[in-house]
Amino acid sequence: MAKKEYAFYPGCSSQKGASASNYLVSVESMCQTLDIKMTEIPDWNCCGASISYAEAGELPRHVMNARNFALAEQNLPERDIVATCAACWLGARESKERLEHSNVLLADTNTALKEAGLNLKVIPEVRHMVEVLIEDLGYAELASHVKKPLEGMKIAGYVGCQTNRPFGIAGESFENPMYLDKLIESVGAEATKYDQKVTCCGGALAFSEPDKAQAQIKDIIEAAYDSGAEMLVTPCPLCQANTEVYQGQINKKYGTKFNLPVLYYSQLMVLAYGGSAKDAGLNGQVIRARKLEEFAGK
């Protein structure tokens, strides 16, 4: 039996062929090493993300998350829900909080859920993957599996917004959370210090307000380079995509020469645990992480 078991909420972007599919590949491999069993919530749906607020309104958004809660409760009772995506985690936790604080909202939610043949009684705990790593396993346990430390690598931990605010990771500050730096150090790399660790990448508005969002991204990448970082590491699929895929556009607009690989924390862990480039999903990088590819091949 696995050491830890959870109800897994992978989220839309992590599915095969989607924008964060390499995240899922590395999480699966990481969980195997750490003996964590993640069972997908059957027929889970989209959380609505933050950006749906205008079209969705209040109740429909909470109902979407409530459907996942009810499916988890029904099929995987007494397990915490674990999301890998920052937006899924935030959306679900926000709905949990609202539903637990309003009987009116909960009653309306159950009326709507009935149409899908579901009913919600107890809302499971909703946690992010990094919470499981830090709180249920701990840094020492994470470090104990390292076979190949990422020695000498300089990495900027880009925490961004939604794993940090408004809920955040217990015991961390909003202004300078240290958990990602500690994760980087637990696999033997060096976490560089820079002042854009919790700056917003523009989020979904990278689509609707590209110039403003790309200016945000430019500030982040620039500061990471200035700190001597060779790559950026993040816990959020949207942070990852935004800071990686727009570097070319930013270079055209600003005359910069950005080419900074952007990884997930889970990819670093897989490599340090002795996994291959494929296990770590390195073939999913738009900006190739050549230094890590070489490292994996050694």
Next chain:
Amino acid sequence: MSDMNQQMAAKYQGNFLKEIEEQAETGEWVKMCMQCGVCSGSCPTNFHPGWEHPPQEIFMMIRAGKREEVLSSQSMWMCVSCYNCYVRCPRKVPITHIMHGIAEYAYRIGRAPKNQPTLHLSQTFWNNATKTGRVNEVQLTQTLYFKDGIASGIKKAMAMQDVALGLVKAGRLNLMEAIGGGHKCKDIKGIHAMLAKAKELEAQRKGRAA
């Protein structure tokens, strides 16, 4: 839609604060603002040029009854949901949610700015996600690029082709989604029925039923 606007204006008879408290999600917090401006200083710098009014000014305008100016403002639509204002507010005002709430209400009664790109994104995202229960990223992108017609869409797609090609090569853009392939929920029918009911209940609760 403008009927809904008139109906609401008549219902609240110039008491715009009460209107926002009852109609905008978490709007009951507006009166807690003490005008310190920490929210404005916390908002992502590069989005400031899009403001007509910083957040604390929006709150004061609500109390001053400036209904038209607030509802038609671009300001709320600049919110990137970074929650920096939210965690820093000394009065614990849930500013991010209020911004979303005012924007949603303005849209619902037909007073949101015309051709607001983030409103269009919100509509597109929600309709895309709820069609099959999960986001179809390819169709989402297509709808966003081609919102102003074919010529403009092709131009945007061309400008973005390096980004798209990079993602395809990395296995992170599934072109089968363009023709309806990819991932979806099994109980799409149940999801649609559930959402229709939720929408109906919300309209009833807020007195916005057609």
